[in-house]
Amino acid sequence: MRYLTTRKRAEGLGSARAGTEHHLAMTASGWALLVLVPILVFVLARTIGGSFDEVRATFANPFVAILTALFLVIGMRHFAKGAQTAIEDYAHGATRAALIMVANAAAYLTIAAGLYALIKLAI
Amino acid sequence: MAETKEQKRPLSPFMIGPYYRPQMTSISSILVRITGLALVVGIGLTVAWLLAAAVSEEWFARVDWVVTSWLGKLVYVGSAWAVWYHLLGGVRHFIFDAGRGMDSPTAEKLGWAMVVGSVVLTVITILVASW
Numbered sequence: 001m002r003y004l005t006t007r008k009r010a011e012g013l014g015s016a017r018a019g020t021e022h023h024l025a026m027t028a029s030g031w032a033l034l035v036l037v038p039i040l041v042f043v044l045a046r047t048i049g050g051s052f053d054e055v056r057a058t059f060a061n062p063f064v065a066i067l068t069a070l071f072l073v074i075g076m077r078h079f080a081k082g083a084q085t086a087i088e089d090y091a092h093g094a095t096r097a098a099l100i101m102v103a104n105a106a107a108y109l110t111i112a113a114g115l116y117a118l119i120k121l122a123i
Numbered sequence: 124m125a126e127t128k129e130q131k132r133p134l135s136p137f138m139i140g141p142y143y144r145p146q147m148t149s150i151s152s153i154l155v156r157i158t159g160l161a162l163v164v165g166i167g168l169t170v171a172w173l174l175a176a177a178v179s180e181e182w183f184a185r186v187d188w189v190v191t192s193w194l195g196k197l198v199y200v201g202s203a204w205a206v207w208y209h210l211l212g213g214v215r216h217f218i219f220d221a222g223r224g225m226d227s228p229t230a231e232k233l234g235w236a237m238v239v240g241s242v243v244l245t246v247i248t249i250l251v252a253s254w
Contacts, residue, residue, distance in 0.1 A: 027216075027217070027220065030213045030216065030217070031217075033210070033213070034210065034213065034214070037206060037210055038210070041203065041206060041207075041248060042248070042251055044169065045203075045248050045249075045251045045252035046251065046252065048169070048172070048190060048199060048252070049190070049191055049252070052176060052180050052183045052184075052187075055172075055173075055176045055183070056176055056177075059173060059176065059177075068173075072170075075166070076166075079159070079162070079163060079166075082156070082159050082160070083159075083160060083163075086156055086160060106163065106167075110166060110167060110170050113170050113171075113174050114170045114173060114174070116174070116177070117170070117173045117174040117176070117177035117178075118173070118177075120177040120178075121173075121176070121177050
């Protein structure tokens, strides 16, 4: 018997050496998104198509703003990690490196733009 | 023995069809990846719309024109299905991670539950949006 947890034994294995870390990160963000996404889908369903003032009022609400901010950060990191895995499956060499950078840049740009909008609407 | 000539081997995603019979389990899994990636379109449009609402009424009018156009509606109906399907796919991951539902009949039922469940949730979302 080895005095190691199953997680400790699995970490660092596999060709990329990061599979365990990736799996745990996607699982943790997945649980968070399981709570955040249904709420935001219904908020958006009621808000998209609304007038300028209605949209501003909805996102000025602290609960909606905080949940949206959490979704942007957790959701877009979840997206970037998932997109990176997909890219690693199909693209190779310089194309792979470039696409991973594009996916991460798009995720960070979305987070930054969304948080800027939320702060501007809150103050 | 010492042959190091690079061999042309079929790569996994292109196995489907000629070498690999599509199954409920594999196709429903691939759709989780496709829906996850495709959601960037709807999220990008929504963040552009939110940013426009924060910037000015003129910018909001421009982005809202796209959002409420037939193309915008198509993006949002598609995104509603994609987000529910991807979410149910994540729930299936949690079930599989717990070591449950791994036998073929249950795994196939879970795949159909994702398809039916995502369509039902999309209809509910459209009803909530239009009531």
